[in-house]
Amino acid sequence: MAERAWVTVCIGGAPGEADCAALVEQLAHRGHVVFWLLLSEHWPQKAGSAVVSQISEIKRGVNIVSLASPAWSDVVAAVTRVYRGAGAIDALVCMTSSVCIAPFEETGVSPELELYSAATAMSVIKAVLAKMRRRGRGKIVFLSDVSSSLAFPGGAVHAAATCSLLAFGKALRLEVHHLGIDVTFITTNTFRQISLPVESKHIADYDVLRSWLHWVHSGRIKSSIVDADVFQKIVDHVGYEGRTLAYHHWIGVSWLNRAFVAVRSLVPGWVGDWLYSRLVQNPYGPFQARKPVATEL
16 A cells, blocks of 8 residues: 655745745655645735736645635635545644734734734644544644744734744643644744835834834845755654654754844843844934934824
8 A cells, every 4th residue: 555645734825925835845846745725815916816827836736725714614614625635634834924024003914914824823723633633643833934032123013923823832732742743833044025015104203213124124134045955954844753852943044143042032121122222323323313203193
């Protein structure tokens, strides 16, 4: 009898996000039968035709399952379709969505979309736990960037979504680890599709912060280069049939970023606040200090 293929369900992201699409294709290339649950709210109406075109270009072995909304009935319907097509789910991979970098007050629909992504992941996990528990095995993997451990200005909503999943997964691991279900969290420099908003509400009081965000994310400060080796390690982790000894794993994150996260966790909060305020208000630095502008509500 031929050995059954490893069935992996991916949640979150979109075909237009390079890192998410690359991981899905790598999983399929390694022999996984992949079901990609895509939440329709992540796609603007104007990008609908482009999304359909990108889906059609995804290689064989990837099955697209549309998820109308994070509502429990829609989640159960989507998971039921996966079980009918595959019979079982071996691994569940929760990918973070793109990051819209902007002051929180200026963000548009992004807050709802990112929090939908986290809530949807929790709902899908709840829908598959019963069958994983009865089988006595299963794997749940969360993928995120360093914002899950280190919040940054302009990424308030994204940090809220990733931090909630980090804490949720840690508690879930304690609940189900003895049942044979392995829950892990991977922090990596991938899965952080940064986009500076083109159309957003402009508030003059955030001009200094906006300049800082453009300076940081325009190439002066770069993350470590993402290569095929990072994806291979993630795929190996997802396809590992045993249970891991640790919950939090770092893959593809530079030693400098890891050291910064470790040091920041030891430094009192007021020190970080003081350093940031000195940086953005330094008249001799890369940003111009400005007087606050009164705005009416």
